[in-house]
Amino acid sequence: MAHPIAYVIVLCCDLTLWLSLLTGLLWFEGTFRLDLIWLSAFRTLSWVVLNGASSVVGYKSSRPLLKHWVALLCFLPAAYETVQTLFSGTQRGFTPVPTLGMVVLNAVAATLVYLVWEKAFPSNGSPKKDAKNERKDQEAKALLLRVIHYSKPDFLYLGAAFLFLILAALFESCIPYYVGKVTDVLSGKYKHGKFKWAIGFMSLYSFGSSMFTGLRGGLFMCSLSRLNKRIRHLLFQNLMKQEISFFEENKPGSLTSRLVSDTDKMGRSVAMNVNILLRSLVKTCGMLVSMLSLSWQLTLLTCVEMPILALLQNYYNIFYQFKRQELQDCKAEIEQLASSAIGAVRTVRSFRAEAQEQKGYEEALNRKLQIQIRKGIYSAVHLLLRRFVTVSLRVAMLLLGHHLISSGQLSNGSLLAFVLYQKEMVTSMKHLVFVYGDILNTVWSAEKVFQLLDRRPKVREAGDLVPKKLEGKLTFENVTFSYPCRPNEKALKSVNLELREGKMTALVGPSGGGKSSCISLLQRFYEPQEGEVLLDGVPLHHYQHQYLRNQMAAVSQNPELFSGSVRYNIEYGLHGCTMEKIMEAARRASIDEFVCRLEQGYDTDVGECGKQLSSGQKQCIALARALIRHPKILILDEATSYLDANTQHAVQETLSGSAGQTVLVVAHRLQTIEKADHIIFMENGMVMEQGTHEHLMARRRRYYQLREKLFTLDSDQQN
Numbered sequence: 001m002a003h004p005i006a007y008v009i010v011l012c013c014d015l016t017l018w019l020s021l022l023t024g025l026l027w028f029e030g031t032f033r034l035d036l037i038w039l040s041a042f043r044t045l046s047w048v049v050l051n052g053a054s055s056v057v058g059y060k061s062s063r064p065l066l067k068h069w070v071a072l073l074c075f076l077p078a079a080y081e082t083v084q085t086l087f088s089g090t091q092r093g094f095t096p097v098p099t100l101g102m103v104v105l106n107a108v109a110a111t112l113v114y115l116v117w118e119k120a121f122p123s124n125g126s127p128k129k130d131a132k133n134e135r136k137d138q139e140a141k142a143l144l145l146r147v148i149h150y151s152k153p154d155f156l157y158l159g160a161a162f163l164f165l166i167l168a169a170l171f172e173s174c175i176p177y178y179v180g181k182v183t184d185v186l187s188g189k190y191k192h193g194k195f196k197w198a199i200g201f202m203s204l205y206s207f208g209s210s211m212f213t214g215l216r217g218g219l220f221m222c223s224l225s226r227l228n229k230r231i232r233h234l235l236f237q238n239l240m241k242q243e244i245s246f247f248e249e250n251k252p253g254s255l256t257s258r259l260v261s262d263t264d265k266m267g268r269s270v271a272m273n274v275n276i277l278l279r280s281l282v283k284t285c286g287m288l289v290s291m292l293s294l295s296w297q298l299t300l301l302t303c304v305e306m307p308i309l310a311l312l313q314n315y316y317n318i319f320y321q322f323k324r325q326e327l328q329d330c331k332a333e334i335e336q337l338a339s340s341a342i343g344a345v346r347t348v349r350s351f352r353a354e355a356q357e358q359k360g361y362e363e364a365l366n367r368k369l370q371i372q373i374r375k376g377i378y379s380a381v382h383l384l385l386r387r388f389v390t391v392s393l394r395v396a397m398l399l400l401g402h403h404l405i406s407s408g409q410l411s412n413g414s415l416l417a418f419v420l421y422q423k424e425m426v427t428s429m430k431h432l433v434f435v436y437g438d439i440l441n442t443v444w445s446a447e448k449v450f451q452l453l454d455r456r457p458k459v460r461e462a463g464d465l466v467p468k469k470l471e472g473k474l475t476f477e478n479v480t481f482s483y484p485c486r487p488n489e490k491a492l493k494s495v496n497l498e499l500r501e502g503k504m505t506a507l508v509g510p511s512g513g514g515k516s517s518c519i520s521l522l523q524r525f526y527e528p529q530e531g532e533v534l535l536d537g538v539p540l541h542h543y544q545h546q547y548l549r550n551q552m553a554a555v556s557q558n559p560e561l562f563s564g565s566v567r568y569n570i571e572y573g574l575h576g577c578t579m580e581k582i583m584e585a586a587r588r589a590s591i592d593e594f595v596c597r598l599e600q601g602y603d604t605d606v607g608e609c610g611k612q613l614s615s616g617q618k619q620c621i622a623l624a625r626a627l628i629r630h631p632k633i634l635i636l637d638e639a640t641s642y643l644d645a646n647t648q649h650a651v652q653e654t655l656s657g658s659a660g661q662t663v664l665v666v667a668h669r670l671q672t673i674e675k676a677d678h679i680i681f682m683e684n685g686m687v688m689e690q691g692t693h694e695h696l697m698a699r700r701r702r703y704y705q706l707r708e709k710l711f712t713l714d715s716d717q718q719n
Ligand SMILES: Nc1ncnc2c1ncn2[C@@H]1O[C@H](COP(=O)(O)OP(=O)(O)OP(=O)(O)O)[C@@H](O)[C@H]1O
Pocket: 248, 483, 485, 486, 491, 509, 510, 511, 512, 513, 514, 515, 516, 517, 518
């Protein structure tokens, strides 16, 4: 709010102007009447003077507000007199001079209207729009521009759509005029020729507007679908580049919802609103011209409706935003509950947690229902108030229309045409006032999409090193690492280890020792906070991403398979693999016999995520998927844990026969790694001891103790 002194100074200036006028009128000794025209001229002059004064006395931030008030102060008397003249039908005048009461009343009325207006349409300088809100508006505008920017490739479609939009709106705004003409012809002395013309034009405009509307809609939908496809593609591309911890922090449900519904909402809400905005703008202009040509008095009355409706809408919008956010959160929660329960249905069933899941789901549904009911009640009250305002003004308009018809200023048909225009006009103006705000509101769904689109992975960019020959020696140099979600807990503490080229190294130790963390670092899923992981003496991030992926293959304990055939899963990510190569990999992974027994062999579908296979079979297929690449470095993290002893033995035989391949094995069953060239024992994120099996057994320390413990457990189980 501007400083009160500024208002007082402006008010004093205004009083001085009124006093000057008073003196002038006294000079003419009552022979001069201050009629409507002179009053308007005087107030325009006052506005120029007071506007200048407010520029000098107001603070920079409060000047716009002061100027709004000055405008009202100056033009309200003229507007009031105009309305009075309209209703009384005769022009009044101030006789002989304006009274002090009237001047004060004017100031009070101006202030009141100003306060109502500022509440309905808070302007930039309004206290409600503080710096934060203004920044938000700026950001929303920037987002909107960005959405428009992404629509650039469709500019031909959009250009044509806008052209049809303008034509449709113009044609549409001509229809009521000709409806009025037809009514006039029918209610007066019937003239066949005039009737035919009026009907002809009416049909022509109706047909034209329908045709252009259809074309506009089709083209908009087409460009909207193209925009959606483009954004989704880019988003998916960027998602695939993110680091693993990003997927741990963001649940799959929320990411897919952003990918599907937010992109959809973004395109739909922004494109639809821009469509409505432009259509309303063209229609409003066209109709305003037609309405003014019919009756300027009725047009003025129609325009009164807007500020009142805007005030109502403003309050409703604040509530609506709040409820919508609540509803969205609730929906996301419901989606998450359903997808986690359905996804883990086996666990739910085996722990008999169906009732618990059902209860949780029902509670979330109830919360959503409550929000929806409250939203519905507020919406009904809002609608009721709006209707009341609309109907009241319509009655006032019909009364004025009746007065104009009886005084011969308007024909019956023109009143009908006006009523038709008025209905459309109010809708269009409403759109104009609210749609822009709505664009700024809905554009926030675009923000979520853009946030994801702009996210850069938090791992160092891969380099471009592509050596012709790779030895396959891996070294951990003083590696300290914490998972991003638990930054204060060290999973690895100054780890130094070496995987010798062409040899098999085994990582063993109790659970939580840090074995899988080492493997994650080797695959560059995460970056160590301290130290380096080196391949042939060069930090891993110096190598080209694709090169590293080709040289390294990993199989985990619970490998992820994709819906599709066995063949598809084995050759996953490779192009142009021959059947021989696929069969060879399957043979080495000891899965070929099983696959050949299947009715459709390698074309057999493995079900969603391989659910139609046993855990051991899944491990074998994953192993074949790794072996087909002939990687220089093979990482097996409990990769054969579900296999029976025979198959496990066969796989190990195959692996030990691959000369020149660096193999890293993580295993809990220590018998399986006895033949490894090197064994590293890890505990609490540290390397405790290392050496060959014989060496470690002879030391009789942690490795020996763990082996003895497992051996005792096994014997107990067998007894
Ligand atoms: N994704 C993760 N986010 C946060 N902490 C993790 C994550 N994975 C593992 N940890 C933690 O890091 C530490 C080392 O775990 P890691 O999985 O490397 O051990 P491990 O030796 O492979 O165990 P296991 O033999 O049971 O697989 C543990 O304390 C574990 O809780």
